[in-house]
Amino acid sequence: MHLPLGSEGGTSLMTENAKPVIEIEKLNLIFETPDAPVHALSDVDLTINAGDFVSFIGPSGCGKTTLMRTIADLETPTSGHISVNGMSPAEAREKRAYGYVFQAPALYPWRTVEKNVVLPLEIMKLPKAEQKARVKKNLALVNLEGFEKKFPWQLSGGMQQRVSIARALSVEPDLLLMDEPFGALDEITRDHLNEQLLRLWDQTKKTVVFVTHSIPESVFLSSKIVVMSPRPGKIIDIIDCNLPRDRTLDIRESPEFLAIAHRVREGLRAGHSYDD
Amino acid sequence: MMTDTVMMSKPGLIYRLYHGKTIPILTVLLSLLVIWYGGAIYLNYDILTSNYERNDVSWDAEKLVADAWSMKRPILPAPHQIATEINKTVFQKKITSKRSLVYHAWITTSATLVGFGFGSLLGILLAVGIVHVQTLDRSLMPWVIASQTIPILAIAPMIIVVLGNVGLTGLIPKSIISMYLCFFPITIGMVKGLRSPDVLQMDLMQTYSATKSQIFWKLRVPASVPFLFTSLKVAVAISLVGAIVGELPTGAVAGIGARLLSGSYYGQTIQIWSALIVASILGMVLVYLVTMTEKFVMGRMGYRS
Structure with a gap:
């Protein structure tokens, strides 16, 4: 199957001056395990442009997290080419080109909220005043003012995840990698954080790569949906999703939304068919 | 009035004793002491009786117990003897003394x-x-x-x-x-x-x-x-x-x-x-x-x- 690369010729508003942030060509990743090698990623081709909100969706084991970890230089590909901001992933990581939000908040329990957010800034050795300003700004961005001195265990799961988002944002990266950040949260919290995230994306014009296995979440958030299937992990469809940037949760009942969700579901079903 | 508020705000002494650790710890301590005192009689019995025989001293149970708990070099000293010794060497001596x-x-x-x-x-x-x-x-x-x-x-x-x-x-x-x-x-x-x-x-x-x-x-x-x-x-x-x-x-x-x-x-x-x-x-x-x-x-x- 041949796939459209990126959104060239798409209807995106940013098509004119969109420049690719992530370029992936013929990417393969094989994990050597004791019994048999696992083909985690097979011939992945993908371009992600500046300002895109791209979701990777697929069943467990389809390699969506692995693909994201490869972009972040947390995994090394077996073959193929990948570039982030025109650099290799390793160089991009060293330049702190991205902020990474994990499945779990991964807060350090011995650090207060503000100390957790300041952690990457300490590592970057920013001046103290700058650190303080960024912590204040980013905690405000995720609506967590007043919780600076709390320890992680004093917060709810949703608040902890918001701290981890503030921590990723405090690096001020143009690229935000989010690995199922709301997977462990209840649906009400999740809806709320989805809206917040969308507004954040709209305000900051960042490029976001987002891993999820929820169809409504991917359609609601994304400007582009990458549908993946397992064994071996590969891309089976890339869907442009150009709902207005200032969408609200109500849009989930609109025909456009349902049409895109339907196409995503079809894609997932096709990817799964040989399984039965 | 005062006592009432105190009683209300704090659980009673008996309640605290009953539910706290104090009673269990004291119970163990008490049984240890009983066993210890008994053990002191049992272990020191042989030395004492052979001493009595050698020196032709007439003795009864009461004297035996009293002696068993106050020997100078017992096999097993009684707890109060140790307590007295600790009191003597910890509190009664100057701390610079070699006997302290x-x-x-x-x-x-x-x-x-x-x-x-x-x-x-x-x-x-x-x-x-x-x-x-x-x-x-x-x-x-x-x-x-x-x-x-x-x-x-x-x-x-x-x-x-x-x-x-x-x-x-x-x-x-x-x-x-x-x-x-x-x-x-x-x-x-x-x-x-x-x-x-x-x-x-x-x-x-x-x-x-x-x-x-x-x-x-x-x-x-x-x-x-x-x-x-x-x-x-x-x-x-x-x-x-x-x-x-x-x-x-x-x-x-x-x-x-x-x-x-x-x-x-x-x-x-x-x-x-x-x-x-x-x-x-x-x-x-x-x-x-x-x-x-x-x-x-x-x-x-x-x-x-």
């Missing part, structure tokens, strides 16, 4: 603290090396474990003799024996503690491209603190054992070990027992101090108790 148990306890404590300090340092350094250098992990760890399989009673005299030959006597050899015993739990605990950060916490540092030393100070060290205190509690107790053992082979003139030794030379069982009791109180105090430090530090670090 406080003086002897201090001698042992100083060796314990020096050994504990250096042992902790050695233990932590070994752990840091083992965690960071793969070769050390493979080459050092077996030796660390092997070091603890040598009976301390066998190696302590050797250490004292060797160090005595190079002119080191007194506090240093005892501290070294104490250190030799106490570094081990700290190394084991700290290796585990420094390796305790999970994959996610490590990946996070990776995404910030943190240096090895930043990962060490900002992640590994704080993550290892709970493990450190657990090992420190074990280590401080065996540091004390090490210091006492270190006092035995030299025939040291001062210290808890010296008291034990001279007590056994002269059959002064009361002296031995009071030294033992003081040593165990000392051990409890040391562990308690570490526990308090732990509570303070962990509280500051935001860990829930």
